[in-house]
Amino acid sequence: MALLTNQRSRRRSGARRRSARHDAATAERGSGRPRRRLGRLVVWVLLVGLSLLYAYPFFWMVMTSLTLRENIFAQQIVPDPVAWVNYAELFENSLIWDWLLNSVIITGTQVVVGTFVSILIAYGFARFEFPGRRVLFIVLLATMMLPIHITIVPLFVMFRDWGWLDTLLPFVVPPFLGEAAFSGGAFGIFLLRQFMMTLPRELDEAAKLDGAGSWRTLWLILVPLCKPAIATVAVFAFLGTWNDFFAPFILLTSPEKLTMAVGMQFYKTDEASEVHLLMGMGVLNILPIVLVFFVAQKYFVRGIALTGLKG
Amino acid sequence: MALAVDTGSGSGTGTGGPRRAPVKTRLRRWTGLLYISPWIAGLLIFTAYPFAYSFYLSFTDWKGIGAKNFVGVDNYTSMFTDDPLFMKSVWNTAYYTIISVPGGMILAFFLALLLNQRVRFMPIFRVAFYLPSVTIGVATAVLWIHILGPDGAFNDLLGLFGIRGPNWFASETWAMPGLILMSFWGIGQNMIIYLAALQSVPQDLYDAAEIDGANSVQRTRHVTFPMITPAIFLTLILGIINSFQTFTVALIVTNGGPNDATTFVLLHIYNNAFRYFQLGYASAMAWVLFLLMLVFTLIQFGLARRWVFYQGEVTR
Structure with a gap:
């Protein structure tokens, strides 16, 4: 149960209380009513069956990516021999290195710079009075609901006029302005601002009395307390950028300028005999997400539970 | 945890008099x-x-x-009069939405109910259901082309029950059901939302209902359901918005085919803007799609008063 947050651990203790009460109740009635045991069994069978169904596509993907070309039609469930050589073959294609690098640059900028700037903006909204703040905050909320498909045509034209098409600039510049131009930067600002609002103002006042300016107050007092929210925002920035397809697909064209998600298409052929390489590319696309997921699971779950925002 | 959207109050800096700001x-x-x-x-x-x-x-x-x-x-009139493909794309998007959104919600709710039982290895099951939804993208779309291929894993599964599965994405009839099936694989986020909601229902309410003699079905109907309507409402709103903007799977898996059976509105907009360079027309369609989303969301909010139960506090 490592992925539970504080707030949930309260619930957990609630569950424990509940279960103690329940145990007492069953003890009174005579333990293990057959109907209840049958119910448990049904739940178990359903969970095991359904989770296998949900996991199988991943299993098939990994297994196929490790199957030798000549064994693809051999209907092996687990490949024999295990063909790591497929991955070597993938990495012989120098384009993959370009795509990886591009994806890392775009995602890294969004995660590091985007999150950093979001903290500043959230701080401005959470802790300062200025004319028009109310209206600007409502505008911020409204941009969260604005679909990208409305702005993509003008953005395309604008980037064309600026000579930004087929470069990484449309992806690495907006984060400096707190915009994840294509995956909703407003969400991160909103989430951080909400979190900062829950922190007592006395902290700021105390820091001010000690002579700290607003900048030092932010980094020495607020940011350490906001770490969980910052982690959530960073995780969502990673997810939204790494897997993004719509914008890179439209704005990037040269083979060496693509990202991993868009480059994947190059392996999507109609020839079934290449499916092992295609699935290898799929694994390379998904693996970073899975790794981040297991490292930062609680931030995924919290982000979703907080807002239900799609990644 | 409820996020109170508070746009103004509680912000006094603590300094400054009423008349002249220092x-x-x-x-x-x-x-x-x-x-x-x-x-x-x-x-x-x-x-x-x-x-x-x-x-x-x-x-x-x-x-x-x-x-x-x-x-x-x-532009606004011709999409309804001169462009049958636009109307077809609206219909396709509606077809997909009407089945995949409620279907996915029911399935997610069912999974959340299962996970809410105190079962062993619950974290493992949760990951199995949740992980697909965070990986959704090009890679999983390509993966599902093969899972739902004529000799793919899904048809093998159907074969176990003696059913001969169709060639999903090559069939005008089955391509859309195939995409809907795919969408059911990515419902983990809804499931997490429901699970969080289920776990926050106070036990006292169940105890009170039990004392009043309510059985488990009645407890689900009269305690659990009203208490989690805000979560249901949230997933409904987000589900419809996302569904209206379906693009990647339609492009990657079927590219709108066969015979435009899976041309979604956004794919049609994309084709007009970036293949035929009808930027003006594409912009008009984008606005119609945006207004449709807006109207649907507002209708949902209007209807919400009748069935969404907020527990006296400001939620979301």
């Missing part, structure tokens, strides 16, 4: 604006300007180069 407060004003200034610049350049420009373009016949001729509302 220098310090005036300085703090500028500090605040300074902190949000990157966002204001970003808003103007990457959101507000394109948003307004898109509206303008939707009344022109611009092809991306050359003159922008003002054509009034021609």
